[in-house]
Amino acid sequence: MPDWKPPAPYRSHAEADQPPLAAPGYGSTRLRSPHHPLLVLPQGLTELTGPALGERDFGALDNDLTRQHDGEPQGERIEVFGRVLDGDGRPVRDTLVEIWQTNAAGRYNHVGDQHPAPLDPNFTGAGRTMTDSDGRYRFMTIKPGAYPWRNHPNAWRPAHIHFSLFGRAFTQRLVTQMYFPNDPLFGQDPIFNSVRDDAARQRMVAAFDLDATTPEWSLAYRWDIVLRGRDATPMEDS
Secondary structure (H helix, E strand, C coil): CCCCCCCCCCCCCCHHHCCCCCCCCCCCHHHHCCCCCCCCCCCCHHHHHCCCCCHHHCCCCCCECCCCCCCCCCCCEEEEEEEEECCCCCECCCCEEEEECCCCCCCCCCCCCCCCCCCCCCCCCEEEEECCCCCEEEEEEECCCCEECCCCCCCEECCEEEEEEECCCCCCEEEEEEECCCCCCHHHCCCHHHCCCHHHHHCCECEECHHHCECCCEEEEECCEECCCCCCCCCECC
16 A cells, blocks of 8 residues: 655745736836726626536637648647646546637738738637546647737747636636746746745746657647646736
């Protein structure tokens, strides 16, 4: 029988584990962060009962961003996979996971992105899936590129993928970003560094997983998302 070890005592996340609403280095937070005390609004029927999620809402290629168009997208194919867990390490089953990202050239397929990099007609950059009974999710996609964003002189965002996770109501949505290991742009990115604790920042960085690669087809990155507790993944507070 293996040696039994008592579980680590529970603690909620420390203030430095999560990004603040107003981060001085991240310019747009000066405009969108609240300047007055927050108001708690009563929840209505829509917030308490929606969204109605399920496999019927998904297409066969929703989690494969490389096969959603007639042709092959440009760039490096990658698989991004992992588990969604609660604060005690238990799987979070049947939860909606959505992603959005730039293409390999670092451009979003969105009218608001006028970065002079090419759009890819075979890559929209958005996908979704549901976690399985063990809390697992998986996406096939293209590794996103870095891009300039004018927050400060010569500002570039590290390569990243946006994640959105839904519970069973519209008010139960969490948003975060996944980064790639050893990115040289980490040091000058105020969004990444708005999480002040280094250990918490590293929880936003995926791990390269050679064993999970598909030979001669795609590389793989593993990223687990923890929703609360001492190991919680930093989330964007909206």
